[in-house]
């Protein structure tokens with residue numbers, strides 16, 4: 873099994889946690905707190921990623937990015953989505969220059 877399979881395995885685990893007890897599942901406790909709680913964790917973990925990036929400790933950086941990915945996956949799970957949807961979007965973008973893609977966006981596109 874490749875390391876990439878961990879994302880789909882984790883997707884399945886996170887989906888199963890929708891029925892779990894928040895007292896025994898960290899994921900279920902995040903779901904119970906909704907976007908406010910999950911979003912707060914994503915902000916916190918994002919900050920920790922940036923702080924780790926300023927250090928010369930690759931293991932710490934990888935640990936913090938894993939925390940951030942995990943909490944983003946929980947956010948997707950809370951909406952009934954999963955990492956496969958994000959991988960599909962990255963696949964759609966693959967090979968398209970970010971500079972060219974942004975220049976081709978319609979003027980009405982609200983994304984920055």
Ligand SMILES: N=c1c2ncn([C@@H]3O[C@H](COP(=O)(O)OP(=O)(O)OP(=O)(O)O)[C@@H](O)[C@H]3O)c2ncn1[C@@H]1O[C@H](COP(=O)(O)O)[C@@H](O)[C@H]1O
Nearest residue numbers: 882885886889896897898899900916917920938939942943
């Ligand atoms: N991959 C993860 C995972 N990554 C991080 N975390 C938790 O995320 C939390 C992060 O907490 P904190 O912010 O307090 O910790 P921190 O920011 O790393 O702390 P410091 O860096 O400041 O020391 C910790 O409780 C971690 O255990 C995770 N919790 C669960 N999973 C996966 O989710 C599955 C389901 O977990 P449960 O829902 O708990 O059963 C597990 O089997 C795992 O596969």
